[in-house]
Amino acid sequence: MKSRRADPFSFAVARAIEVTLLVPWFDFRDALLPCWALPGCSRSRGASDRVLDRVAHDGEPPRLRDTVDQGATLAVLALGMALLGAWPLSAAEPVALRFESFCVTPAHLPSAVVVVANHGQGPYQGVLQVKAPEGWLLSPDRQEVALGPGETRRVAFAVKRGLTREENSYLLEASITGGGTTVTRAQQVAAASAPYFKPEIDGKIDDWGDAIPVTWISGGKKTVVSTYWNRRQFSLLVAVEEDRLLPRGAAPATGCDAVQVAISPEGAATGRSADDEATRFEFLFVATGEGTGGKCFLLAEPGMKLGEGQKLRPLGPLAYDDAQVAVSRSGGMSYYECAIPFKLLGNRIRPSEGREFRLSVLVHDPDGTGIRDWGEAAGLDSSQRNRLAWSLWPGAQWGDQPPLDNKTTWGLCSSKY
Amino acid sequence: MKPRSEAWFSIGMALAVPAAAALSIHSASQATAAERGDVVLRIVMVEDEDDDPAAAGKKAAEMLTRQMGDAPLRAVIISECFEDREFKEKLIAGVCSVLPKNLVMGGATYGSFTQEGCTDFDSVCLLGIGGKGVGVSARLVENMGTSKLAFETDQALIERRLHAAGRKLAQALRRTDRDRLAIVIADAHSPKNQFLVEGMQQVLGNDFPITGGCANKNAGQTFVYFQGEMHEDAAVALMLSGEFRVALSGRQANENDRVIATAAEGAAEALKKAKGNPLGVLAFNCAGRRSKLKRYEDELAAMQKALGSELPLFGCYCAGEIGPVDDPVAASDALSGGSGWHVMFTVIAQ
Numbered sequence: 108m109k110s111r112r113a114d115p116f117s118f119a120v121a122r123a124i125e126v127t128l129l130v131p132w133f134d135f136r137d138a139l140l141p142c143w144a145l146p147g148c149s150r151s152r153g154a155s156d157r158v159l160d161r162v163a164h165d166g167e168p169p170r171l172r173d174t175v176d177q178g179a180t181l182a183v184l185a186l187g188m189a190l191l192g193a194w195p196l197s198a199a200e201p202v203a204l205r206f207e208s209f210c211v212t213p214a215h216l217p218s219a220v221v222v223v224a225n226h227g228q229g230p231y232q233g234v235l236q237v238k239a240p241e242g243w244l245l246s247p248d249r250q251e252v253a254l255g256p257g258e259t260r261r262v263a264f265a266v267k268r269g270l271t272r273e274e275n276s277y278l279l280e281a282s283i284t285g286g287g288t289t290v291t292r293a294q295q296v297a298a299a300s301a302p303y304f305k306p307e308i309d310g311k312i313d314d315w316g317d318a319i320p321v322t323w324i325s326g327g328k329k330t331v332v333s334t335y336w337n338r339r340q341f342s343l344l345v346a347v348e349e350d351r352l353l354p355r356g357a358a359p360a361t362g363c364d365a366v367q368v369a370i371s372p373e374g375a376a377t378g379r380s381a382d383d384e385a386t387r388f389e390f391l392f393v394a395t396g397e398g399t400g401g402k403c404f405l406l407a408e409p410g411m412k413l414g415e416g417q418k419l420r421p422l423g424p425l426a427y428d429d430a431q432v433a434v435s436r437s438g439g440m441s442y443y444e445c446a447i448p449f450k451l452l453g454n455r456i457r458p459s460e461g462r463e464f465r466l467s468v469l470v471h472d473p474d475g476t477g478i479r480d481w482g483e484a485a486g487l488d489s490s491q492r493n494r495l496a497w498s499l500w501p502g503a504q505w506g507d508q509p510p511l512d513n514k515t516t517w518g519l520c521s522s523k524y
Numbered sequence: 525m526k527p528r529s530e531a532w533f534s535i536g537m538a539l540a541v542p543a544a545a546a547l548s549i550h551s552a553s554q555a556t557a558a559e560r561g562d563v564v565l566r567i568v569m570v571e572d573e574d575d576d577p578a579a580a581g582k583k584a585a586e587m588l589t590r591q592m593g594d595a596p597l598r599a600v601i602i603s604e605c606f607e608d609r610e611f612k613e614k615l616i617a618g619v620c621s622v623l624p625k626n627l628v629m630g631g632a633t634y635g636s637f638t639q640e641g642c643t644d645f646d647s648v649c650l651l652g653i654g655g656k657g658v659g660v661s662a663r664l665v666e667n668m669g670t671s672k673l674a675f676e677t678d679q680a681l682i683e684r685r686l687h688a689a690g691r692k693l694a695q696a697l698r699r700t701d702r703d704r705l706a707i708v709i710a711d712a713h714s715p716k717n718q719f720l721v722e723g724m725q726q727v728l729g730n731d732f733p734i735t736g737g738c739a740n741k742n743a744g745q746t747f748v749y750f751q752g753e754m755h756e757d758a759a760v761a762l763m764l765s766g767e768f769r770v771a772l773s774g775r776q777a778n779e780n781d782r783v784i785a786t787a788a789e790g791a792a793e794a795l796k797k798a799k800g801n802p803l804g805v806l807a808f809n810c811a812g813r814r815s816k817l818k819r820y821e822d823e824l825a826a827m828q829k830a831l832g833s834e835l836p837l838f839g840c841y842c843a844g845e846i847g848p849v850d851d852p853v854a855a856s857d858a859l860s861g862g863s864g865w866h867v868m869f870t871v872i873a874q
Contacts, residue, residue: 211812214675214715216864218778246852265778267851271676303742317743337742338607338645459644460634460742460843461815521634521811521843522741524674524713 141494141505201227202254204235204281204292205486207261208299210463210518212319213269213277217298219245220516221262221281225254226490233285237264240277244268252283271298271523275319294486297321300518301334303460306342308446310399310433315344319523323484326476332468336519338458340431340446343368345392345468349475352434352441354396355502362473362502366392366443367406369497369513371465372455377496377512381414387465387513388452389416389498390427392443394434401432403445406498409455416498460521465514469497473504482511547689549696550664552626552751561656563768563874564595565804567838569638569649577611580648581618588652589622595654597623599662599762601707602630602749603840604648609744609754615648616752625752629662629760631709631739632747634811637839639828642820644841651806651838657874658766661698664750664758665689671711671746671757683719686712690723693761702765705870707806708736710759711746714810714844717862720759721846730858733770735870736761737808737842738862768874771797774848778865780822783813786850787823790869791830800873804836809867811841823867 203224209217219239225231236249244267252262275297282291299321306314318333331346345366353364368390375386389407394400405427407416431446449458456464470479482491494509568587572580588600600623606612612632620628635642636649643649653660668689670682697706706728712720717738724734739746747754773793775786787809795802807827817823824839831837847868849861 212676215812216715216778263779271674273676303745305744459811459815461812463815519815522713522743524672524741 141499141509200290201225201231201286201288202233202283202290203488204283204290205488206279206281206292206294206296207516208297208321208485209277210298210461210516211300211520212271212275212298212523213243213266214271215520216266216269218263218265219279219296221264222259223252223254223262223283224259225257228256230255231285233283235262235281235283238280238282239266240270240279242268242270275321297485299466299485299516300520301336301341302520302522303337304335304342305337305340306335306344306444306446308342308431308433308444310435310442310444312344312346312435312442312444317523318344319520321481321484323479323481325470325479325483328472328476328479330468330470330479330481332481334517336458338449340448341370341452341458342446343443345443345445345470347441347443347470347472348439349441349472350439351474352394352436353474354394354434355402357396358474359502362471362504363393364441364473365471365503366445367469367471367497368392368445369407369467370447370452370456371409371514373463373465375465375514377493377514378413379493379495381412381417381495383413383495385409385411385413385416388447388455389513390430390445390447391422391500392432392434392445394441399433399435401434401443401445403427403430403432403447404500406500413495417495419499419501422500458519460519462519464517464519466517467511467513467515469510471503477504478506478510480510482513482515485515487511487515547668547692548666549692550666550750551696551698552662560767562595563657563766563803563872564592564652564655565836565838565872566591566652566654567638567649567804567836569636569640569643569647571643572606572646572648577606577615577646578618578621580646581615582621583618584648584650585619585622588650592652592654596656597627597652597654598658598660599653600628600630601651601653601709601762601838602628602648603633603636603838604630605633605635605643605645605740606648607645607745609747612747612754616749616754619648619650620752628749628752629709629762630749631737631760632745633737633740634814634841634843636841637807637809637824637837639833639835639837642824649838649840653764657768658764659700659702661763661765662750662760663693663696664748664755664760665693665696666755666758668711668757668759670716675715682716686716686719687723687726689759690720691726693759694724694727697761697763699763700765702767703763704733704766704768705764705770705872706732706734706736707762707764708734708759708846709739709748710736711739711741711748711757712759712844712862713738713741714862714864717844717846719862721858721860721862724761725858725860732859733772733870734846734860735772735806735808735868736846737840737868738844738846739842741843768803768872769799771795771799771871771873772848772859772869773797774845774850774866774868776850776863776865777813778816780816780818783816784822784826787867788826788830790867791827794869794871795831798871798873802835802871802873804838804872805831806870806872807837807839807867808845808847809839809841810845810865811843812865813867814841
């Protein structure tokens with residue numbers, strides 16, 4: 108089990124210092140910087156506000172169209188997943204709990220990993236218990252946990268018997284009792300895993316039926332991420348429900364639609380200082396507007412100073428033509444089909460069955476929902492917002508707050524069968 | 525036992541069963557007159573560094589032939605990790621250019637390990653089973669009808685079909701009063717493998733030693749080998765009979781330190797239980813366990829601590845393992861079962 112220090116107060120101070128230090132790096136004359144990257148910013152209306160307005164005015168949430176072979180049940184469950192994904196820590200709770208995504212489907216016996224964070228100033232000791240869906244068997248089902256002040260630890264419960272569900276969403280509950288207090292967290296957990304497959308990156312999505320899609324709803328719109336791997340490539344299909352697809356350069360005033368993906372090795376952490384080094388590979392995928400044309404930009408690589416990603420660099424020199432991209436549109440969905448060669452990732456993430464790593468996805472939908480952050484649906488908490496986790500780029504429209512960290516659990520598996 | 529010629533061999537016929545319309549059985553056997561004498565187990569492993577799978581297969585087969593010496597070869601179990609059918613075909617052709625095709629059985633795996641080390645991509649490992657003290661009956665069941673069924677939607681159908689396939693496989697094996705061990709290599713990704721084992725146990729009994737592994741389940745890579753031919757949606761079983769004994773153990777883990785510790789524990793337990801002089805060890809290991817290791821070699825080193833570094837060791841990384849299931853919370857009265865995240869050891873002793 109791994110542990111790390113996570114003191115929100117220290118982080119907040121550090122972030123304030125970093126913002127001050129970063130200010131001279133920006134060229135404000137042309138840059139469209141997010142307000143959270145600027146000193147003295149005030150909240151402005153963001154995508155979530157717009158969505159709330161829309162729900163209130165219409166009287167009911169927007170209807171979801173099913174275009175990627177997902178049922179209405181899935182949409183409702185995914186919405187629940189997103190809602191339950193909010194970190195429940197309150198001032199009175201001594202610790203915070205969160206489940207990581209499964210690395211393989213439950214039938215293939217993953218571990219249910221609970222991240223326990225002691226946000227208090229003193230040591231914490233308690234007994235952690237996990238309640239799994241009916242028919243599952245965990246071993247053990249409870250464990251003692253001792254944490255120092257500010258310490259975070261991953262506690263694994265082996266799934267001895269698990270039942271895979273087609274909707275890929277599982278309600279688990281963790282509770283920890285210590286010092287006379289019990290903290291409980293219920294969370295919809297998905298299996299975030301890439302089966303082995305060699306898809307054609309051609310703008311057709313019929314290759315993706317053997318993937319294990321993760322779905323979440325943000326601003327009333329569905330996003331579905333499917334992944335595959337093979338010895339040569341890591342591939343993604345990001346299906347974005349949106350009213351229209353804005354290719355790069357189509358509407359400079361509003362920015363363009365895009366998918367931003369960060370991939371990091373297991374055990375990597377995101378720094379909190381601009382001088383820290385990036386641990387991620389970060390990609391931006393956009394539509395070119397010509398047929399199913401798409402373009403990939405490599406925004407960050409391990410070793411880059413995190414502050415570099417906060418500059419508004421021209422995208423041209425960051426073009427990464429070794430990646431394959433096709434962007435298509437069908438039935439109210441935009442499909443970003445992408446393949447990243449392991450020759451780039453391979454010295455950090457070995458392409459092999461069962462390999463665990465970290466991945467997250469931001470969807471940019473500037474004329475719709477704004478930013479959609481997989482980190483929210485995966486259960487990351489607000490203390491994990493870190494502007495250094497994602498690179499800025501010209502044309503992006505950011506929300507009121509920085510996105511969540513770019514590291515959620517993901518796995519390479521053999522097959523869903 | 526009926527008297528048999530020194531090299532007895534037959535090719536069987538197709539049978540149909542109601543549960544899976546096209547379920548078919550093929551057979552092959554190599555046995556000795558009385559299966560008395562030495563049992564010889566030899567293992568070779570070759571990594572292809574020249575993008576020439578045929579040459580790698582040929583080289584491995586030639587090495588095995590040399591190592592077997594004068595011992596009559598009864599069967600060869602192959603564990604290979606080449607990518608895509610084209611390269612697998614070339615590899616098998618290379619192996620069968622040296623070894624009798626009808627003796628070559630096995631499956632695509634995620635890699636192999638022996639006393640020499642661990643491999644993954646572009647490698648082949650051969651286990652030669654021979655000597656006058658062992659007989660081998662091998663059977664193939666095809667068209668099991670489960671390779672593209674998912675557990676969440678088709679569990680009952682998978683159970684029914686794999687029970688039927690397991691029963692057919694076991695019923696087709698030539699049986700003697702000296703049967704000691706069934707080795708199964710199947711396209712039955714964990715947790716499906718439990719149903720296949722249960723089907724076999726309906727014929728062989730719950731206490732009969734069964735071990736084995738499930739073929740690589742990566743899309744386009746799933747093959748089992750029978751008489752040098754590639755088969756999908758199939759399972760092969762080898763019944764080893766003769767003057768030897770087997771001892772089995774199984775351990776489950778999915779975290780680095782526990783993977784290493786359980787490898788040592790499982791190997792030590794099987795060796796301790798073995799009666800007689802240990803001749804070799806089979807280790808059907810989980811590819812998922814390997815992925816949890818910081819260094820692949822650490823698990824092998826732990827096994828070697830228990831087994832020593834001289835005893836022939838045939839290991840492969842699978843998509844599900846067959847042997848004694850390590851599950852204290854759901855104990856079974858059967859000696860073997862099918863599961864995942866396991867390493868299943870069998871020590872063969874005489």
